[in-house]
Amino acid sequence: MTKVATDMATFLLKRSTVHFWTTFKDVIRMRRRLADRRARPRFEIVGQMAGTVEATVRVVICDISAEGVLARSSVALAVGSEHRVLVRWDDEDVPATVRVCHVRRDPTTPPGVFLVGFEFVGSSLELRRLVSHCMTSGGSPEPV
Amino acid sequence: MRGSAEMHVPLKLPVRVLDISLTGALVSCDLPLPVGARGKLLASAPDGRLGAGFYVSRRKVEMTATGGTFGAAFVDLDENNQKCLEHFLRRASE
Numbered sequence: 408m409t410k411v412a413t414d415m416a417t418f419l420l421k422r423s424t425v426h427f428w429t430t431f432k433d434v435i436r437m438r439r440r441l442a443d444r445r446a447r448p449r450f451e452i453v454g455q456m457a458g459t460v461e462a463t464v465r466v467v468i469c470d471i472s473a474e475g476v477l478a479r480s481s482v483a484l485a486v487g488s489e490h491r492v493l494v495r496w497d498d499e500d501v502p503a504t505v506r507v508c509h510v511r512r513d514p515t516t517p518p519g520v521f522l523v524g525f526e527f528v529g530s531s532l533e534l535r536r537l538v539s540h541c542m543t544s545g546g547s548p549e550p551v
Numbered sequence: 552m553r554g555s556a557e558m559h560v561p562l563k564l565p566v567r568v569l570d571i572s573l574t575g576a577l578v579s580c581d582l583p584l585p586v587g588a589r590g591k592l593l594a595s596a597p598d599g600r601l602g603a604g605f606y607v608s609r610r611k612v613e614m615t616a617t618g619g620t621f622g623a624a625f626v627d628l629d630e631n632n633q634k635c636l637e638h639f640l641r642r643a644s645e
Binding site for chain 2: 449455456457458459460461462463464465466467468471476478480481482483484485490491492493494495496497500505519525541
């Protein structure tokens with residue numbers, strides 16, 4: 408009976424040691440994984456490596472008028488900058504030139520979202536028609 | 552407004568590459584792009600011009616100053632740009 412109890416104790420000790428060792432190895436493995444999860448080596452650039460990024464940013468229109476739009480954007484565009492954009496409404500794209508008038512943080516959303524006011528720089532017949540269509544079918548406070 | 556209205560704004564931004572690997576780069580920029588945005592990075596490497604399509608995997612915006620950094624994960628690297636990048640990284644690791 409005493410031997411059985413001793414064996415059981417040894418067994419439990421062995422089990423708990425194995426369990427501890429397995430857990431310890433997992434932690435080390437996890438720490439290594441967290442320290443650098445990259446599969447490929449990464450090189451810090453010493454000095455200058457200048458470049459250019461070309462991207463198209465999508466902004467959501469909150470309000471629109473014949474003069475311009477107020478839009479929600481995750482990029483704080485430079486005030487005064489002009490952009491050649493596509494205005495999309497119900498799968499219809501209309502090209503337009505806009506100038507950024509003001510940028511402010513959107514207090515209703517997490518940091519990193521901005522309310523950007525754009526004014527149209529000249530407006531084509533196509534754009535005026537689209538704006539008119541947007542305004543006549545609007546009126547709902549439903550957010551976009 | 553009822554319905555879905557949006558604008559697509561093409562941007563061309565000067566950036567600085569802070570570090571780079573075969574799979575992506577950390578880029579510093581005055582207007583850090585949002586997570587998920589896609590674009591093209593053009594940079595001058597010693598062996599030629601590097602052009603790589605990417606998507607933004609993470610972004611860090613500076614709260615006290617303008618600008619920030621974003622992680623660009625490369626996608627659709629063509630053979631020439633892949634070779635250019637490999638050569639550049641091989642030289643960097645020597």
